[in-house]
Amino acid sequence: MEISVNLSTRFPHILSSPLPSSFSAVSSLPALRPPHNSATAAKTIITIVVKEQTPATALISRRNHKSNSYLSRKSAVLQVQQSSDLASSLQRFGGILKVQDLNAILRHFGEQNRWPDLSQLFNWMQQHGKTSVSSYSSYIKFLGKSLKPLKALEIYNNITDESTKTNVFICNSVLSCLVRNGKLDSGIKLFDKMKQNGLTPDAVTYNTLLTGFIKVKRGYSKSLELVQELKHNGLQMDSVMYGILLAVCASNSLHEEAESYFNCMKDEGHSPNPFHYSSLLNAYSSVGNYEKADELVQEMKSSGLVPNKVILTTLLKVYVRGGLFDKSRELLAELDTLGYAEDEMPYCLLMDGLAKAGRLDEAKAVFSELQEKSVKSDGYAHGIMISAFCRSKLFEEAKQLAKDFEAKFNKYDLVLLNTMLSAYCRAGEMESVMHVMKKMNKLAICPDYYTFHILIKYFCKEKLYLLAYRTMVDMHSKGHQPEEELCSSFIFHLGKIRAHSEALSVYNMLRYSKRTMCKALHEKILHILIAGGLLKDAYVVVKDNSGSISRAAVKKFGSAFVRLGNINLVNDVMKVLHGSGYKIDEGLFHMAISRYIVEPEKKELVLQLLDWMSGQGYVVDSTTRNMILKNSHLFGRQVIADLLSKQHVMSKSLRSS
DNA sequence: TTAGGGTTAG
Numbered sequence A: 001m002e003i004s005v006n007l008s009t010r011f012p013h014i015l016s017s018p019l020p021s022s023f024s025a026v027s028s029l030p031a032l033r034p035p036h037n038s039a040t041a042a043k044t045i046i047t048i049v050v051k052e053q054t055p056a057t058a059l060i061s062r063r064n065h066k067s068n069s070y071l072s073r074k075s076a077v078l079q080v081q082q083s084s085d086l087a088s089s090l091q092r093f094g095g096i097l098k099v100q101d102l103n104a105i106l107r108h109f110g111e112q113n114r115w116p117d118l119s120q121l122f123n124w125m126q127q128h129g130k131t132s133v134s135s136y137s138s139y140i141k142f143l144g145k146s147l148k149p150l151k152a153l154e155i156y157n158n159i160t161d162e163s164t165k166t167n168v169f170i171c172n173s174v175l176s177c178l179v180r181n182g183k184l185d186s187g188i189k190l191f192d193k194m195k196q197n198g199l200t201p202d203a204v205t206y207n208t209l210l211t212g213f214i215k216v217k218r219g220y221s222k223s224l225e226l227v228q229e230l231k232h233n234g235l236q237m238d239s240v241m242y243g244i245l246l247a248v249c250a251s252n253s254l255h256e257e258a259e260s261y262f263n264c265m266k267d268e269g270h271s272p273n274p275f276h277y278s279s280l281l282n283a284y285s286s287v288g289n290y291e292k293a294d295e296l297v298q299e300m301k302s303s304g305l306v307p308n309k310v311i312l313t314t315l316l317k318v319y320v321r322g323g324l325f326d327k328s329r330e331l332l333a334e335l336d337t338l339g340y341a342e343d344e345m346p347y348c349l350l351m352d353g354l355a356k357a358g359r360l361d362e363a364k365a366v367f368s369e370l371q372e373k374s375v376k377s378d379g380y381a382h383g384i385m386i387s388a389f390c391r392s393k394l395f396e397e398a399k400q401l402a403k404d405f406e407a408k409f410n411k412y413d414l415v416l417l418n419t420m421l422s423a424y425c426r427a428g429e430m431e432s433v434m435h436v437m438k439k440m441n442k443l444a445i446c447p448d449y450y451t452f453h454i455l456i457k458y459f460c461k462e463k464l465y466l467l468a469y470r471t472m473v474d475m476h477s478k479g480h481q482p483e484e485e486l487c488s489s490f491i492f493h494l495g496k497i498r499a500h501s502e503a504l505s506v507y508n509m510l511r512y513s514k515r516t517m518c519k520a521l522h523e524k525i526l527h528i529l530i531a532g533g534l535l536k537d538a539y540v541v542v543k544d545n546s547g548s549i550s551r552a553a554v555k556k557f558g559s560a561f562v563r564l565g566n567i568n569l570v571n572d573v574m575k576v577l578h579g580s581g582y583k584i585d586e587g588l589f590h591m592a593i594s595r596y597i598v599e600p601e602k603k604e605l606v607l608q609l610l611d612w613m614s615g616q617g618y619v620v621d622s623t624t625r626n627m628i629l630k631n632s633h634l635f636g637r638q639v640i641a642d643l644l645s646k647q648h649v650m651s652k653s654l655r656s657s
Numbered sequence B: 001t002t003a004g005g006g007t008t009a010g
Helices: A021-027 A038-045 A055-082 A086-096 A099-111 A117-127 A133-145 A149-157 A168-180 A186-198 A203-212 A217-234 A237-249 A257-266 A274-285 A292-300 A309-321 A324-337 A345-356 A360-372 A381-389 A396-409 A414-427 A430-442 A449-461 A463-478 A484-496 A500-511 A518-531 A535-548 A551-564 A567-579 A588-596 A602-617 A622-630 A635-657
Strands: none
Touching: A038 A099, A055 A086, A055 A099, A086 A117, A099 A117, A099 A133, A117 A133, A133 A149, A133 A168, A149 A168, A168 A186, A168 A203, A203 A217, A203 A237, A217 A237, A237 A257, A237 A274, A257 A274, A274 A292, A274 A309, A292 A309, A309 A324, A309 A345, A324 A345, A345 A381, A360 A381, A381 A396, A381 A414, A396 A414, A396 A430, A414 A430, A414 A449, A414 A484, A430 A449, A449 A463, A449 A484, A463 A484, A463 A500, A484 A500, A484 A518, A500 A518, A518 A535, A518 A551, A535 A551, A535 A567, A551 A567, A551 A588, A567 A588, A567 A602, A588 A602, A588 A622, A602 A635, A622 A635
């Protein structure tokens, strides 16, 4: 099959059409503003009337003046907030506005998601020296909300005053901005730097960072380090912190640890709220411990809290994970009665659990029920069923449902796109595969590890090995490490189509990744490299992995290299062969000498080789010996005579012993 | 005078 489309941003080697401009056009539209109401604004303008003053009215006048100035500032704040031309209204009112007024406007813009105005105002404030700590902390917070963590870092890094830079409010908002934008690692690094520069972190700082560990692999152990640190700094755990830690435990499936935090928290006098309860329930769901879950819900009720929608939905999750499908159905009915099953989530939980337990028909029945009841859906239910069909190898049904999704919904995210991609790939629908990839491009959704994995597997299945190769290069350049099984079969196929250097590059991706690598792969790539004449690379493979390569393969490599490899490396190769326990045979030695005879300028290498061989106890056979003698004028007669006589003595002593 | 929070689905 031939792929005519190729090249674009997300998949530079696969899609052809240039990135459609519609995305950037839409994303650059200014945020919608509230309607401008000039009539209201006009009413709020206060005219200051200057009256003649008598001593008796002076005090009142001052008060009036004060309140007048307050009122005029308040009016100016409104004017600026409602103005459609921020620059000119700042020019007009900026002079009477105090820093706190400007901060109020800044927060107003932030709360209204008026990002361009927000930045314009902050710039103006900086240019006019009208900023305070609050301006920075608010502005940085809103930069985080508008997904501009780099801009926030830039603002922070440009702060020159040291005490401002280690101000806990500003530091907390920068860290929060990084964490909420998925940059936990850089947040932690910056945190360390801030401490070195004199920041005294408080509970908010720690909670901000801890939040980042909820959705991170091995987040629990990392969060423990922070907890230790904050305790060491004399800070106490608060109810928010317990809430975050419970969520960390739940997402790491640590129900015992969650339980222990929950009890600690109560012991310390904090009353658990529904968030705490639901996190602990969620932790129980990972092991399907419905007894403990039931007990906990009872406890919650007796403490006077009424289980809400989330609590009951999470309880349903526990039942599903515990395999209690009848009980799950009863609870779902209860949720329905309470009006808590208006959206698809509880159905999704049950469907997914049924499908994963191999009860696909029952899952399908729930899916039908959900559609008949016109439950509000964002497409999750489709995603779950598409995956379920793929899992059961019902690719045709998966494909149909993916098409159905596309017809009904216009909302995509990465997981759903991957699910559809997988369905189309497994069903062998090339056009639909390309269509999904274009869609991903258009929506500027970055492919992840799974996307690449699905595509590479599919391209291999279609024997589009070079396309698969380019996809893997993309994958690798995005920092994803392909898994061994995929690489291994891929290397095999690349070898078969004589794409030797591509095979080597895949081998190296695996070799220099953190993934484990099966020993047999070294020999596999060695054969490919020899076949492709990439002997120098083959040499590196043998040198680094001689213990994992069979004698036969080493021999094959040796004779290929000595015959055709770089002459300057022949002696090194001999040494590596010998070092790996391979006995250099007469044929190989003869071949090496023959090559040197053709290139007499390499005579130093011949002498070195002969000398080394004597040292290792190798005997020169008679054929080779005669060939050397015949050509000894090329190398220097005397030296050769000396070396050969040394050899002769050695061979005699070997024979006699 | 400004910073932090946690719960459910693919």
